[in-house]
Amino acid sequence: MLSGKRIILGVSGGIAAYKAAFLLRAYQKAGAEVRVTMTPDARRFVGAETFASLSKHSVAIDIFSENQTTSNSWTKHIDWGEWADLFVIAPCTANTLGKIAGGLSDNMLTATVMAARCPLLLCPTMDGEMYRSPAVKRNLETLKRDGIHILEPEEGYLASGLEGKGRLPKIENILAKSREIIKENLKEGLLTNKKVVVTAGPTREFIDPVRFISNPSSGKMGVAMARAAQKLGGEVSLIHGPIQVPIPKGLSSTEITSAHDLFEEVKKQADAEVIIMAAAVADFTPADTSDQKVKKDQADTSLSLQKTHDILSWLGKNKQNGQILIGFAMETENLIEQAKKKRARKKIDWILANSIASKESGFATDKNTIIALSEEYQQTFSGDKEIIAEQILNMIFGDKA
Structure with a gap:
């Protein structure tokens, strides 16, 4: 305890x-x-x-x-x-x-x-x-x-x-x-006896055994959301890529590498009452990979890519009765407009939008500014990631549940 x-x-x-x-x-x-x-x-x-x-x-x-x-x-x-x-x-x-x-x-x-x-x-x-x-x-x-x-x-x-x-x-x-x-x-926790799945961190799409496509996500925001859900009494399962922060003690976790791995693991746990997709999932993966390191003098200078699974859209299409789906949106411009479109397109309940244009928000920082959007509601949260994660979940499952 x-x-x-x-x-x-x-x-x-x-x-x-x-x-x-x-x-x-x-x-x-x-x-x-x-x-x-x-x-x-x-x-x-x-x-x-x-x-x-x-x-x-x-x-x-x-x-x-x-x-x-x-x-x-x-x-x-x-x-x-x-x-x-x-x-x-x-x-x-x-x-x-x-x-x-x-x-x-x-x-x-x-x-x-x-x-x-x-x-x-x-x-x-x-x-x-x-x-x-x-x-x-x-x-x-x-x-x-x-x-x-x-x-x-x-x-x-x-x-x-x-x-x-x-x-x-x-x-x-x-x-x-x-x-x-x-x-x-x-x-008295807002998530007591509820299964909560949280994804966190980046995915890695390997070109060969030593090279991959990825992003700067540290996993801080996703882990903060998992800890906040745990604090509210949820039975939390964390699915994470190669993160740079420690996993909270007492938290069930599964490590994945690629977007495909993440999709397969999310499907296994898709019966959760709450799913929070905070992971920074790669949109593209190499169409062809090599089992051996590709030598520089033998490599092609172009890389053929294919789209990864749209996990959030899959969840929206397969949404269960009473299930709450929460996604994230990172944009460099037109943040609110793009986030609203994404929430509607993915058919999810909430989208948490944050800009990566500021040094005090986004990847690998301790602080963040997030705009939480539902179909009828909008609220902005700023501060330490751990604190605003709790504020966001209290808002979603408290006053606005």
Whole structure:
């Protein structure tokens, strides 16, 4: 249940902060990707470098930092809030607990809480008398009414030297609660119990064993769509060419090479409730191929080509009742006009159009600008591919399903 999930780990300034490093590793061993945000006081117990080294990501601490590396570092709480599947604060001190209950956001951790679109799990950790105080009790009740998950602390020996309720729960208990929350969230997923096929990356049409026709597709957008469908509870099958991005853990995948290979695999899985054709499929393939490398001095200077199968048209002609077909269109000019014609011609439900004329959109970039078009609807999405993939699927299967 944690495999492939994206988790923000918040660390506030309590003695149990050192245990958060072990919690981070436990999430990673379960297959999750983890990013860490700390309160400034948490650095008194564990250095940010420890979490940066373990997570392979920079640690978010200050909203406005003197060491900002990019102009938009101060908006990291917004980006992370959209990125995460779950936000866990362990340990969560009485101070941080009170700030969250009161809606305060004076550091990057509390600001990210305010911006988060995912479930929030708090692990209150403090001295027993503090935990029993009227103020903490009021704050806990407020947080529970707000729908925030609370994992109560355990009894035991505390940093004060006293015995009481206030210890950080065992790591396995935090993981179990995290799995429970994610499972509950998936039950409400827009694609729960639906089979979703996503194609990604380029195809390669070989001329001989060492030469081929292809395109610059990295597979980033297709993999982002697969991850977004997985996050919405779909049973996702990824069919991909030679991509340049890792396949999300827990995702079923099949690797193909040519347009013909892709067509054969799509036909096998054409009964899926949702098919997203994000692959950059070659329109042409060599009419004649050689089993041996063609020598330069023996080669013809012209290459005879033939059209590949139009997979999207085949899907449109063989569309099943209730099936949703989503295609992509890449153009250098007249983007919307060409995309509308393509959607109608292919007989599919949605076309996602993006221009390859900009350096910030299209092949091999981390960002994209996509115009989603149906017969009656049009909306533009811009930003990181992973984020807009989620926004697009939420739009298609939510308000506009």
